[in-house]
Amino acid sequence: MDALLDTVDQQNTLPTRDACEAFFLETAWGALYFALAQMGPVSATRTAKRLQAVLRFWEPLQCARYLFKKVGMAHTLEELMVAAYDWAMDAWCPEGDASVHERLAMAAERMERATREDCIEAIFREMPRALAHADKLKHWKRVADPDFQRERLTTLDSWFFERVSAARPGDLIWLLTNWDHELEVQ
Structure with missing residues (x-):
């Protein structure tokens, strides 16, 4: 490739x-x-x-x-x-x-055939696995909060959402890291 x-x-x-x-x-x-x-x-x-x-x-x-x-x-x-x-x-x-x-x-x-909501539910099923490997987050408690995650997931633009829609833990760690960084610069 x-x-x-x-x-x-x-x-x-x-x-x-x-x-x-x-x-x-x-x-x-x-x-x-x-x-x-x-x-x-x-x-x-x-x-x-x-x-x-x-x-x-x-x-x-x-x-x-x-x-x-x-x-x-x-x-x-x-x-x-x-x-x-x-x-x-x-x-x-x-x-x-x-x-x-x-x-x-x-x-x-x-x-x-997954809808956006189906993908979010799959992401939530895999989020504990991703969080278990995302121990270097500065705002771990905040990004680990399901309400915070749901709010962020529902507001992701289609390009970013598409990238994490499969719910692969590595992609979710990438997403958590991005959210952690956004909280750092706010």
Whole structure:
């Protein structure tokens, strides 16, 4: 991706990245790559497309073992997806008694058709996980307040909201950090 983006004009990197991703989601390894790549904040809709692509290739992807996060520890596809998407299953499919495949499918379906309010509810389900890793906030108590969070989430412009709508904890930490910084300069 980096080499490809280096070849295009700076103003065209997002459309090029989007076209490349759309093309590669039609392959098993491309689907897995984009599902696991941490390329900045990603919307609920885009996350749904990535999950749906992996789910389309579930059968052939199950034959391999994967290295992820812990060096030398091979994971099955299910273990890999739990390690990478436990947050999505918790936020979008909190009913935990189904298989990993079923929970990911349900999460993807819910993300795909999510309203702004659905996204806010998913964000609230994941906010405790994000807050547990956001220990360097100067105004932690304030940004941890659900009323403060709801007020801020409802007033986010569509561009910022889209970036956190999937409820990925890393994106929520980014959001909490921005809110903390805004409180610092007020």
